[in-house]
Amino acid sequence: MRYLVRDRLLGFGDDYWIEDEHGEKAFLVDGKALRLRDTFELKDADGRVLIDIREKMLALRDTLLIERDGEALASIRRKRLSLLRNHYRVTLVDGTELDVSGKILDREFAIEYDGELLAVVSRRWLHLRDTYGVDVVREDADHALLIAVAVCVIHLAEREGEED
Numbered sequence: 001m002r003y004l005v006r007d008r009l010l011g012f013g014d015d016y017w018i019e020d021e022h023g024e025k026a027f028l029v030d031g032k033a034l035r036l037r038d039t040f041e042l043k044d045a046d047g048r049v050l051i052d053i054r055e056k057m058l059a060l061r062d063t064l065l066i067e068r069d070g071e072a073l074a075s076i077r078r079k080r081l082s083l084l085r086n087h088y089r090v091t092l093v094d095g096t097e098l099d100v101s102g103k104i105l106d107r108e109f110a111i112e113y114d115g116e117l118l119a120v121v122s123r124r125w126l127h128l129r130d131t132y133g134v135d136v137v138r139e140d141a142d143h144a145l146l147i148a149v150a151v152c153v154i155h156l157a158e159r160e161g162e163e164d
Helices: 143-163
Strands: 002-006 015-020 025-031 039-044 049-055 063-068 071-078 086-092 097-103 108-113 116-122 131-136
Touching (some): 002 143, 049 143, 086 143
Antiparallel strands (some): 039 049, 049 063, 071 086
16 A cells, blocks of 8 residues: 655644545644644544654653554664664564664655565655655555654654754
8 A cells, every 4th residue: 555645844743644545635644833842643534543653852862752542652763873874763562673774865765574574665656746655565564653653764864964
């Protein structure tokens, strides 16, 4: 399943829709402005909150926390020993780790588990300006989680770019 994400041109507090490959609204990224830390919700088309994402306070490295139904689900942070490409690690609460690597700011990267491809993020397939696709390769994968991971990793990479 492929999802289309229009790059947000303003700030993290903005809301934007993510559409499925048929042009139907699938997820809403609901940014929460005027907070002490970055936070947003990923909602389904009916407005139900699927995932909460917030910045971890007092962390040595920028870290985003993902929660579902008030329970911790995962944390995302940049892998420090990655020299050639942007590389992020997603650690699920059960200890499972997902690797995210590629050209994050160019919207060309992959999300993998133990060497198996789960999703690909790319602008190459699209002719729409300021849009990228999230192609979830495995049908049994958690689509909402993979969308949230893609949005989080891009946010972290953009913040690092601003700091440099």
